[in-house]
Amino acid sequence: MIEIQHVDKWYNPSLQVLKDCTTSVAKGEVVVICGPSGSGKSTLLKCVNGLEPFQRGSIAVDGTLVNDRKTDLPRLRARVGMVFQHFELFPHLTVQDNLCLAQQKVLRRSRDAAVETSTRLLGRVGLGGYGEKFPSELSGGQQQRVAIARALAMNPVAMLFDEPTSALDPEMIKEVLDVMVQLANEDGMTMLVVTHEMGFARQVADRIVFMDQGQIVEQASSGEFFASPRSQRAQEFLSKILAH
Amino acid sequence: MLDSFDFDVIRRSLGHLLRDGLTFTLKLTALATLGGVVLGTLLAVLRLRGPAFIGRIAALYVNAMRSLPLVLVIFWFFFLAPYIGQWIVHAERPVPVGIFASSLLTFTLFEAAYFSEVVRAGIQSIPQGQVAAAEAVGLSPAQVMRYVVLPQAFRNMLPIMLTQTIVLFQDTSLVYVISAPDLLGVASQVAHRDGRLVEMYVFVAAVYFGISLLASSAAGRLQARSALVHPPT
Numbered sequence: 001m002i003e004i005q006h007v008d009k010w011y012n013p014s015l016q017v018l019k020d021c022t023t024s025v026a027k028g029e030v031v032v033i034c035g036p037s038g039s040g041k042s043t044l045l046k047c048v049n050g051l052e053p054f055q056r057g058s059i060a061v062d063g064t065l066v067n068d069r070k071t072d073l074p075r076l077r078a079r080v081g082m083v084f085q086h087f088e089l090f091p092h093l094t095v096q097d098n099l100c101l102a103q104q105k106v107l108r109r110s111r112d113a114a115v116e117t118s119t120r121l122l123g124r125v126g127l128g129g130y131g132e133k134f135p136s137e138l139s140g141g142q143q144q145r146v147a148i149a150r151a152l153a154m155n156p157v158a159m160l161f162d163e164p165t166s167a168l169d170p171e172m173i174k175e176v177l178d179v180m181v182q183l184a185n186e187d188g189m190t191m192l193v194v195t196h197e198m199g200f201a202r203q204v205a206d207r208i209v210f211m212d213q214g215q216i217v218e219q220a221s222s223g224e225f226f227a228s229p230r231s232q233r234a235q236e237f238l239s240k241i242l243a244h
Numbered sequence: 245m246l247d248s249f250d251f252d253v254i255r256r257s258l259g260h261l262l263r264d265g266l267t268f269t270l271k272l273t274a275l276a277t278l279g280g281v282v283l284g285t286l287l288a289v290l291r292l293r294g295p296a297f298i299g300r301i302a303a304l305y306v307n308a309m310r311s312l313p314l315v316l317v318i319f320w321f322f323f324l325a326p327y328i329g330q331w332i333v334h335a336e337r338p339v340p341v342g343i344f345a346s347s348l349l350t351f352t353l354f355e356a357a358y359f360s361e362v363v364r365a366g367i368q369s370i371p372q373g374q375v376a377a378a379e380a381v382g383l384s385p386a387q388v389m390r391y392v393v394l395p396q397a398f399r400n401m402l403p404i405m406l407t408q409t410i411v412l413f414q415d416t417s418l419v420y421v422i423s424a425p426d427l428l429g430v431a432s433q434v435a436h437r438d439g440r441l442v443e444m445y446v447f448v449a450a451v452y453f454g455i456s457l458l459a460s461s462a463a464g465r466l467q468a469r470s471a472l473v474h475p476p477t
Contacts, residue, residue, distance in 0.1 A: 051376050078382025088377035092395050101391060102381035147377075154381060 001027045001158055001190045002048060007057035009043065009214075017043050018054065019214045025158070028188040032201040032222075035211035036237060041194040042085075042162050044211070048192065049080045049160060062157050078106045081151030081159040085167050087143040089135035095122065095146050096131035099153045107154065114153075121149040125179050141172030145179055152183075158190040159183070165197055173197070180204070198241060202226055210234045253440040254447045265430030266451065272347055272426065273413045279352035280412070281405070284359025289389060291360070292367055302360075309357035315418050321350040322422040343424045347416075355412055362404050366397035403467035410459050414452060427451060 002025040009018035018040050025031045033041045046052040048059055050066045050073045059066040064076050089098050099118035103109045109117070122128055125145040135143055144164055151159060161180065165173045177200050183189045184204045195201065201208060201222060208225040210218040210233075218231045229235045254261075290302040309317075325346045329339030341349075370393050378392040379385075398405075417428040425433075428448055435444035 046376075049380060051379060074379070074382045074384045076382075077380055080380075082377075082380040084373060084377060084380075086373055088373045090374065090378070090392055090396075092399060102383060105387055105391065106382040150381065 001025055001029070001062055002192060003058075003060040004044070004048070005058045005060075007044070007047060007054050007059060009040075009047065009052070009054040009056075017214050018047070021057070021211075021214075021216050023209050023216055023219060025190055025192050027190055029206045030184045030189075030191045030193065030204050031207045031209060032205040033192065033194045033209045033211060034196065034198070034201065034237070035217075038213075039211040040214040041211050045160050045162050045192060045194050049077045049082055051077075051082075074106070078102065078154050079157050081148075081154060081156035083144070083147050083151055083159065083161045083164045085163040087135070087140070087147045087167070089143055089146055089150070091135050093134075094131065095127070095133050095135065095138070098135070098146060099150050102150075103153050117153050118149070121152050122146070124152075125149045126175070139172060140168045141175045144168065144172075144176045148176075148179055148183075158192065161191065161193040161195065163194050163196070165195065196241065198226075198238075210237070212237070249443055250440060251443050253434065253438050253443050257434045257438075260434070261427065261430055261447075264425055265427035268344065268425055268430075269413070269416050269427040272344070272351060272416050272419070273409065275348055276351035276355055276416075277409045277412060279348070280355030280359045281363075283352060283356035284361075285363045285394070287356060287360035288363035288367060291364060293385065293389065306357045306360050309354055310361075314354060314415055315421055317354050318347065318350050318418055319421055321353075322346045325349060343419070343422060346422070347419050347424055351412065351416065355408075358408060359405070362401055362408060363397065366401035366404075367393055369400050370396050403463045406459060406463040406466065410456050410463070413459070414456065417452070 004021055004023050007018050007021040008016065010016045021040075021044055023031070033044065035041055043052055047054045048061065048066065050071075054067065057067075061076060061080055065071055066073075066076065089095075090101070093101065096115065096118050099121065100111070100114040103114040103117060104111060118131065119128070122131060125148055127142060127145055127149070130138065130142070130146070135146070138146065148159075148164075164180070165176050168176065177197060180191070180193070180200065181204055184191055193200075193205070205222040208218075208220060208222050209216055210225070210229070210231070212233045218225070218229065218234050220230070225234070226238070229238055287302045287306060291299045291306075294302070322343075325341040326338035329335070329341055330337065333339060374392055374396070375388055378388040383391065416426055419426050420429050420432065423429065431444045431448045435441045
């Protein structure tokens with residue numbers, strides 16, 4: 001579903017942020033990218049739907065090359081859902097209109113069909129009846145669940161999550177993770193998730209990609225990675241975040 | 245001392261002053277604001293998101309307009325507009341444009357330069373994350389601008405726009421250089437006809453002051469209300 005091949009990215013000639021990254025996500029697979037801050041996890045994720053350009057290598061999503069000049073990027077992005085660290089709901093629109101905007105303008109659904117999809121998805125993320133509220137009236141956890149529903153409204157073939165819980169208060173993390181777990185287990189959604197939630201990774205991920213300093217250092221099944229990480233850097237990382 | 249003043253002249257000419265003069269001024273302000281905002285937004289978007297070449301032309305236009313005194317521009321357009329009209333429609337003689345049309349054209353083109361700077365700042369005040377989120381759901385660059393960036397930018401800009409409109413409202417009095425029948429122009433005629441300069445200019449000042457004060461207190465209230473809550477970035 002997502003093929004990442006030998007991707008290199010520089011912000012400027014002396015600052016390489018991604019070095020020869022190669023990995024893939026199969027249909028229905030949940031892959032968690034983890035690693036210390038500044039390791040290039042989010043950048044790699046944003047390369048997948050073309051939000052960040054990269055200079056070398058290739059990324060294909062469902063057979064479409066992201067880095068091909070002829071690719072219609074908006075069209076590709078409409079098929080790949082993305083959830084951001086800071087939710088990024090549109091503050092001037094109601095929750096319902098946040099979900100309807102791209103359905104109507106990109107997928108050309110009728111207003112009625114868009115509203116119907118929105119209502120169904122809001123119910124699914126546990127926010128039925130919140131359609132008329134504005135994002136500023138919601139808690140962080142609720143906003144992030146709306147953001148997930150907004151992405152799902154486009155019927156994506158895959159979902160990208162960029163640290164979806166790191167801006168949340170601890171008591172709200174679970175409600176967001178629950179929605180993600182449900183998405184993975186019940187819908188079999190293809191997911192690429194950047195997160196520090198190792199509990200989630202252990203429980204849901206099929207595979208872990210460990211990054212450090214712009215490189216993919218290690219890739220292994222979730223069980224294998226947590227039981228016996230091969231690289232020393234992954235061992236150090238795990239001992240630091242699992243210590244408490 | 246006040247005995248030598250005749251404030252009744254205001255009452256006698258009030259109809260003329262308001263119906264003709266003030267209407268000219270308010271109509272010019274409203275239409276020039278509308279035109280200036282539309283053209284200014286176009287210039288701002290071109291500068292920020294257009295091709296580099298077009299962006300540079302837009303920047304040149306904005307900087308040129310902002311470096312010229314308004315009175316000069318009013319003057320020039322009044323004399324040039326008939327010739328531009330002649331050139332456009334290939335007429336044999338300069339096309340008479342009329343004082344209002346000429347003033348409106350001048351103020352629209354001139355204010356567009358100022359409004360474009362306001363809009364540019366407004367667009368730049370929208371966090372990059374909003375643009376990324378809008379792109380991520382598949383909106384095209386034009387749709388991102390139209391449905392996500394500009395609505396938020398305009399909300400943030402509204403108080404400054406209103407302030408700029410107040411400045412424009414006061415600046416319209418400069419059309420006196422082409423003898424336009426705006427509030428000041430009409431009052432000036434009456435003042436000279438009846439020899440009541442002090443009375444008329446006091447009245448005109450009071451009208452400008454009253455309307456500006458009202459508008460700026462509205463701007464203040466808007467400022468307090470319009471701030472949108474953005475997630476932390």
